Amino acid sequence: MDRKSKGHQKIEMIKMSNEINLQVTFSKRRAGLFKKASERSTLCGVDIAIIIFFPRKKDFSFGHPCVEKVIEDFICGNPPRDTSGAMTLIEVHRNSRIHELNMILTRVMNQLEIEKNRNAELKEIQKICESKCWWMGPKQEMRFSQLEHLKTSLEELKKKVTKEAEMIII
Incomplete structure (x- = not known):
């Protein structure tokens, strides 16, 4: 051929x-x-x-x-x-994603508000503890007599801890 x-x-x-x-x-x-x-x-x-x-x-x-x-x-x-409806499909997908992200944002904002409230409650508890346990408060705000008492208490605690450690070692 x-x-x-x-x-x-x-x-x-x-x-x-x-x-x-x-x-x-x-x-x-x-x-x-x-x-x-x-x-x-x-x-x-x-x-x-x-x-x-x-x-x-x-x-x-x-x-x-x-x-x-x-x-x-x-x-x-x-x-x-837009003649094929593709732009409509893209827009629907975009709006769906925006809605999903808004829901996530709302959950995070609610969680943030809960944590802020919890922080405020913990600060209140800390203030109450500081008022009852004066030695836990800031040292700069203590009176001289309180500082002397704290020093004596800490020295006694140190002696007890040292004695207990020696007993464990022996």
Whole structure:
């Protein structure tokens, strides 16, 4: 069986020297490119614009819905219009995540409030203990007689601890 075509072969990418062949190839490639753009626009629901500048100061363009609209939206930063419902799905997911995070934040804030109340209660208990057990209070606020009494008590405690330690060692 003889092959009638050479099939897909690698060709060197250089500018064509024959102007007629160049024009024909350009026209075919341009038509194929515009056809693919139209298919993508229809199948994927996207806005698309293609502008081609030909060396002979000719320009060709394709756009869906139109080139000017797509370029204006691109320059102004306008989000694309939603034709597939994908943006709605994204927004629902985002709102769901925000709701979930708000619930977590509420739980954490409630826990923080509980801990603040507990801290206040512990401070009250500490104040009560300090008033009953004067030696637990800040030393800077003690009177001289209280400091002397504390010193004597600590010396006696030291003697007892030393005696007990010697008994354990022996």
